[in-house]
Amino acid sequence: MSEQSPPNVEDGALVARARAGDQLAFEELVRLYADRLHAVVRRLVDDPHEAEEVTQEAFLRAWRGIATFKGDSQFFTWLYRIGVNESNRRMSRRRAPAVSLDERLVEPADTRPGPPRRLEQDDLRHAFERAVQRLQPDQRAPLVLRDIEGLSTTQAAAILEVGEAAFKSRLHRARLAVRDAVRDYLPEDSEL
Amino acid sequence: MIRAILLHPLRFHRDHRFTRTQASAYLDGELGADDRGRIDSHTHMCPPCARFVAGLRRTVSALGQLRNTETPHVRVSDGVLDRLREERHIDGGGAPPPV
Numbered sequence: 001m002s003e004q005s006p007p008n009v010e011d012g013a014l015v016a017r018a019r020a021g022d023q024l025a026f027e028e029l030v031r032l033y034a035d036r037l038h039a040v041v042r043r044l045v046d047d048p049h050e051a052e053e054v055t056q057e058a059f060l061r062a063w064r065g066i067a068t069f070k071g072d073s074q075f076f077t078w079l080y081r082i083g084v085n086e087s088n089r090r091m092s093r094r095r096a097p098a099v100s101l102d103e104r105l106v107e108p109a110d111t112r113p114g115p116p117r118r119l120e121q122d123d124l125r126h127a128f129e130r131a132v133q134r135l136q137p138d139q140r141a142p143l144v145l146r147d148i149e150g151l152s153t154t155q156a157a158a159i160l161e162v163g164e165a166a167f168k169s170r171l172h173r174a175r176l177a178v179r180d181a182v183r184d185y186l187p188e189d190s191e192l
Numbered sequence: 193m194i195r196a197i198l199l200h201p202l203r204f205h206r207d208h209r210f211t212r213t214q215a216s217a218y219l220d221g222e223l224g225a226d227d228r229g230r231i232d233s234h235t236h237m238c239p240p241c242a243r244f245v246a247g248l249r250r251t252v253s254a255l256g257q258l259r260n261t262e263t264p265h266v267r268v269s270d271g272v273l274d275r276l277r278e279e280r281h282i283d284g285g286g287a288p289p290p291v
Binding site for chain 1 (some may be wrong): 213271
């Protein structure tokens with residue numbers, strides 16, 4: 001899996017200027033990170049329009065708080081943390097019903113007589129998307145950051161403010177839940 | 193596999209459990225050489241664990257392919273910039289207010 005290398009080389013100068021109140025520098029940071037933050041948030045809140053709102057809110061909070069950003073972490077880590085926290089806040093307000101990890105997350109394979117079902121790429125993608133969507137929040141965020149967005153374990157754990165050991169444990173359980181959910185689409189796993 | 197269980201039953205079961213719990217770290221290249229070798233050896237003699245690791249590898253690989261598959265219907269940055277400018281207009285512009 002390829003890991004993302006956030007364009008943090010230029011961040012330092014832009015962040016310093018933004019901290020001093022330079023609006024154009026902050027707007028440049030928006031252009032650098034808006035799409036990527038939105039991609040993460042979209043998978044955490046499930047609703048495209050709400051994802052846009054959360055992304056906007058995250059940047060507004062970042063702008064309001066940029067003076068307090070000490071630079072102990074990378075800017076994008078700090079920004080993503082704001083976005084993830086805002087996503088979690090909205091999701092907990094929505095009080096989505098919890099889903100047991102043991103629950104099968106996709107429809108079972110078609111067992112009707114006839115020729116074997118031809119697995120289309122879109123079917124597989126859809127199955128994975130739904131499996132991710134049905135994960136518990138504490139497992140979904142690690143998986144989205146690490147496996148889908150390609151951040152390193154260190155970066156993703158820092159965003160979620162958890163230790164790396166705890167992060168790895170959540171990630172492993174999330175992967176197993178997804179694998180179980182798409183098992184019917186991966187017949188080689190049938191004897192697991 | 194049966195031979196391995198009969199010869200070293202405790203070690204086999206320990207390695208079996210280790211493989212099941214550390215497979216993600218193994219796939220992410222986050223294990224040391226000894227632990228990696230332990231899983232390599234075990235999966236070589238334990239077909240269920242070999243399938244377990246292979247299935248997890250396929251899962252992780254497929255998840256990586258979900259990245260950037262959907263283009264937002266508007267440029268996200270445009271919406272963010274509009275909100276920012278709106279807020280600055282209300283606040284009178286300038287440096288961000290204290291949090």
